[in-house]
Amino acid sequence: METKRLIYLDNAATSFPKPPQVTEAMVRFMERVGANPGRSGHPLAREAGRIVQSARDNLARLFNIDDASRISFALNVTEAINTVLNGYLNPGDHVVTTAMEHNSVMRPLVYLREKGDITFDIAPCDRKGLLDVDALARLLRKDTRLVVVNHASNVCGTLQDIAAVKGTIGDIPLLLDTAQTAGVYPIDARALGIDFLAFTGHKGLMGPQGTGGLYVRKGIELRPLKHGGTGSQSENMYQPGFMPDALESGTQNNVGIAGLGAAVAFILEEGVETIRRHEQALTKALLNGIYDLQNIAIYGPLDAARQVATVSITFDSTLSERSEGSLGCGAINLEWFSDSVPIGEAEDLLSSRYNILVRVGLHCAPIAHQTIGTFPDGTIRLSMGYFNTLEDIDLAVQAIRRIANV
Numbered sequence: 001m002e003t004k005r006l007i008y009l010d011n012a013a014t015s016f017p018k019p020p021q022v023t024e025a026m027v028r029f030m031e032r033v034g035a036n037p038g039r040s041g042h043p044l045a046r047e048a049g050r051i052v053q054s055a056r057d058n059l060a061r062l063f064n065i066d067d068a069s070r071i072s073f074a075l076n077v078t079e080a081i082n083t084v085l086n087g088y089l090n091p092g093d094h095v096v097t098t099a100m101e102h103n104s105v106m107r108p109l110v111y112l113r114e115k116g117d118i119t120f121d122i123a124p125c126d127r128k129g130l131l132d133v134d135a136l137a138r139l140l141r142k143d144t145r146l147v148v149v150n151h152a153s154n155v156c157g158t159l160q161d162i163a164a165v166k167g168t169i170g171d172i173p174l175l176l177d178t179a180q181t182a183g184v185y186p187i188d189a190r191a192l193g194i195d196f197l198a199f200t201g202h203k204g205l206m207g208p209q210g211t212g213g214l215y216v217r218k219g220i221e222l223r224p225l226k227h228g229g230t231g232s233q234s235e236n237m238y239q240p241g242f243m244p245d246a247l248e249s250g251t252q253n254n255v256g257i258a259g260l261g262a263a264v265a266f267i268l269e270e271g272v273e274t275i276r277r278h279e280q281a282l283t284k285a286l287l288n289g290i291y292d293l294q295n296i297a298i299y300g301p302l303d304a305a306r307q308v309a310t311v312s313i314t315f316d317s318t319l320s321e322r323s324e325g326s327l328g329c330g331a332i333n334l335e336w337f338s339d340s341v342p343i344g345e346a347e348d349l350l351s352s353r354y355n356i357l358v359r360v361g362l363h364c365a366p367i368a369h370q371t372i373g374t375f376p377d378g379t380i381r382l383s384m385g386y387f388n389t390l391e392d393i394d395l396a397v398q399a400i401r402r403i404a405n406v
Contacts, residue, residue, distance in 0.1 A: 038231030055261025129158030156300030207260035289397030
């Protein structure tokens with residue numbers, strides 16, 4: 001089987017292609033606006049401010065946030081997470097996170113712990129990547145100030161039950177990392193009682209790279225990650241204390257925000273539920289297409305309803321000794337095959353022979369791979385997006401089956 005058509009299955013890293021409205025909005029901003037919002041009173045500055053505010057309003061609609069000013073823009077979800085961890089926690093605080101976190105959470109937590117500022121515990125997850133909520137409850141202490149949860153795994157797509165988490169932790173603030181769910185899975189910040197919602201613009205939100213942000217529930221104050229000019233209260237040497245200015249020092253990526261606003265408008269028009277149904281159909285088709293292969297291990301819930309459109313595989317069928325025969329986030333086939341295909345070789349075959357673009361390795365989430373039993377080599381990750389088709393998945397399935405049988 002040969003195909004010349006490029007099949008992009010790396011949407012968990014960054015979504016591609018983008019809706020055409022994104023490029024159009026960015027070009028319009030550069031060609032017709034170009035000014036700095038909030039810094040001047042002339043018409044172009046006011047138009048730039050209107051575009052940025054429209055993006056903020058669109059995000060508030062998407063996440064069901066009643067006050068758009070509680071959303072600040074950032075370069076990405078990593079910056080947003082660092083803003084919370086460095087701006088909310090105090091010396092002596094305790095944090096609980098999960099065994100499926102990305103390094104954007106783990107590295108700043110480890111840094112703060114090594115400085116002697118905080119302590120933290122990691123709530124276990126099973127081999128499907130599902131959080132043990134009862135174990136989470138047992139880790140809570142009187143000095144627990146924050147719980148940090150990855151809404152969906154960037155490794156194997158597993159969705160966490162956020163309502164159950166929030167019901168368990170009570171009044172302890174929750175920081176939700178929505179890098180893999182914003183734009184592709186319904187998120188109601190008000191109904192879920194989310195205290196901090198960190199998002200990135202370039203994945204499921206279909207916006208450009210270098211965009212993202214943070215929602216902070218009313219009543220919570222953060223120490224800013226950066227201090228500087230905001231265009232407001234310029235007579236004051238101190239950082240403004242009101243949102244979003246408190247967290248938005250310096251000129252923002254306004255052309256990127258223009259593109260992000262257009263992307264979120266596209267999502268709102270299409271409907272998150274529509275996007276979710278399409279990606280579920282793609283996930284189900286992929287899982288059904290490779291489930292019966294004897295020398296393929298599939299990781300995750302193996303259920304399109306319990307995960308986002310991200311599937312990790314390896315070309316072997318071995319379970320680690322820790323698996324105890326569990327299915328999902330372990331191999332689905334239990335026979336031992338010695339002739340496995342290394343993940344790097346499989347990636348090269350998918351790309352060079354079949355024009356299918358995927359990602360291999362640890363995906364910046366080593367603790368998640370330790371949880372599912374794929375550390376230190378990692379997995380081959382296929383992550384679908386809204387613009388993929390069932391034909392793409394059929395071609396990917398054929399390619400995987402051929403590689404598995406070499």
